[in-house]
Amino acid sequence: MTRGEHLRNLVLLGACAVALTILPHALTVYRRSFVLFTMMYVVLALSWNIISGFTGYTSFGHVAFYGIGAYACAILVADYRWHWIPTLGVGAVLAALIAVVIGYPVLRLKGPYFAIAMLGAAEGTRVVATVWDSLTHGGLGISLPSAETSLETYYAMVTLMLVTIVVAYGVGHSRFGIRLNAIREDEVAAEALGINATLYKLAAFTLSAVFPAVAGGIQAYKVLYIDPPAVFFVQITIAMALMSMLGGKGTVIGPIVGAVILYTAQELTWVNFPTAHLIAYGLFIVLVARFMPRGLVGLAIDRGWVRKGMIH
Amino acid sequence: MDGCSFVVPRGKISGLIGPNGSGKTTTFNLLTGLLEPDGGQVIYNGENLAGLKPYQIFRKGVTRTFQVTRIFREMTVLENMLSVTGLGVPERVARQRAEELIAFVNLGHLRSEYGGRLSYGQQKLLEFVRALMTDPDLILLDEPAAGVNRTLLQHLLDHMHRLQEQGKTIVIVEHDMNVIMNHCERIFVMDYGVKIAEGPPAEIQRDERVVEAYFGRRR
Known part of the structure; x- marks a missing residue:
């Protein structure tokens, strides 16, 4: 990208920020929630994309970090009477530490083995949250005391989304991001060309864990009740993956577009057909993988509407 | 590979040849850390590279290309x-x-x-x-000529000589004997993981063992 293009994108993002700041005052409480959760999925898809899209390590367990963030917030607010904002930081740090601990061994696996190992890691985290009664209240879940105005969480999510977009954009268009791409394309060659793959993968993995944790924390304070099945729900991971795939893995705009489209579609259908979005998800996975493996952005690139590559 | 030992002259272009499966690419993999030797040493600038990770070896100034790109x-x-x-x-x-x-x-x-x-x-x-992006000192080329047209190949070979004039050390694995014989100052011949001959091109061309390895024993 040229400097002019970066500037244009920055202006676009600024315009989005202004619009999202004014917007809630014009919305009903329900619609405000809808926008909040759409933004949350943008955060989740963009984060998943850092390890799975840029780096090529498809994670089926990213919900673990989301759940950890949600629990960090819920426990500290409900049991330790913290203000909810600093708990987001605790969740982020905790998720980063756990990402390093899980990532170091698991990132040695490749392809389906990594995906399955992450699925196991997320399930393991859910079990720990269910069994560790004294800390997490186990299967009963945690109710949060709240003085929520719904604006607080809304603005927190706007901020988180903007930060996530800026970071994902920065990573994607930097030589750090290009080197992650190189690992995705051919890890052996990348190593032979001087890239310390272990270190880069761990950095990408940790980065991709931090934002979902914060999102989980905001979500916990938004809905005021969490339990293990809700915040370690495997479908949240699938949503991250599917949104990124639909929009275009390994790009920055792809996961954003995918999240907005899929979450909106889900919201429109579930009111009338409570399970329809699940069927639609299944169908979508098949269709996207078969006909559009590189997503909408890939399609736009093939048509010549968008340039190839991240650095120009 | 077993008991295979050779010294690549600094600042020269050397060739590594041998029949298919003789261990040429394996040699490159051992030199660049993609394979870890069970024993023996890889000495570069007086330092043993054996056991180092590929990216560490690369950062010491050793780079390579691959047989299949x-x-x-x-x-x-x-x-x-x-x-x-x-x-x-x-x-x-x-x-x-x-x-x-x-x-x-x-x-x-x-x-x-x-x-x-x-x-x-x-x-x-x-x-x-x-492979040249970081200005490496030792360049290992695994079949650079395969699939490259004559004009571009000439261009590539010219550049190789220019790199050599700058003091770079180059080792080529190649099946194209014209490339090997006309451009290398020293040639190492391998067969079944062992070095069977070593010398300047003219000598190698006359070497009985080399002919035998490539074409079988004369009757």
Whole structure:
């Protein structure tokens, strides 16, 4: 990208920020929630994309970090009477530490083995949250005391989304991001060309864990009740993956577009057909993988509407 | 490989030849850390490289290309080049070097094309210049001539000699005997993981063991 293009994108993002700041005052409480959760999925898809899209390590367990963030917030607010904002930081740090601990061994696996190992890691985290009664209240879940105005969480999510977009954009268009791409394309060659793959993968993995944790924390304070099945729900991971795939893995705009489209579609259908979005998800996975493996952005690139590559 | 020992002369172009399966690529893999030797040493600049990780060996100034090209397919030509430069190098410097090298192998018009969309010969060239991004001192080329047309090959060989004049050490694995005999000062011949001969081209061409390894024993 040229400097002019970066500037244009920055202006676009600024315009989005202004619009999202004014917007809630014009919305009903329900619609405000809808926008909040759409933004949350943008955060989740963009984060998943850092390890799975840029780096090529498809994670089926990213919900673990989301759940950890949600629990960090819920426990500290409900049991330790913290203000909810600093708990987001605790969740982020905790998720980063756990990402390093899980990532170091698991990132040695490749392809389906990594995906399955992450699925196991997320399930393991859910079990720990269910069994560790004294800390997490186990299967009963945690109710949060709240003085929520719904604006607080809304603005927190706007901020988180903007930060996530800026970071994902920065990573994607930097030589750090290009080197992650190189690992995705051919890890052996990348190593032979001087890239310390272990270190880069761990950095990408940790980065991709931090934002979902914060999102989980905001979500916990938004809905005021969490339990293990809700915040370690495997479908949240699938949503991250599917949104990124639909929009275009390994790009920055792809996961954003995918999240907005899929979450909106889900919201429109579930009111009338409570399970329809699940069927639609299944169908979508098949269709996207078969006909559009590189997503909408890939399609736009093939048509010549968008340039190839991240650095120009 | 077993009991195979040789010394590559610094600042020269050497050739490594031998029948298919004789251990040439394995040798390169051992030199660059893709394989860890069970025993023995790889001495470079007085330092044992055996047991080091590939990226550590690369950072000591050893680079290579692959027999079957390993370019990054869904990255553009420019991105392929830039991915090799360490993050410590300023972006402007990396870009300038990348553009120069891309232009040098006539890939300038393809700089924004995916590596995977290039022809095989073009991929070979991309891999060659990609290996030069960091200005390495020891360059290992695994069959650089395969699939590259004559004009471009000549270009590539000229560049190789220019690198040698700058003091670089180059080792080529190649089946094209014209390339080996006309461009290498020293040749090592391998068969079944052992070095069977070593010497200047003229000597190697007359060597009985070499002829035997390639064509079988004379009756």
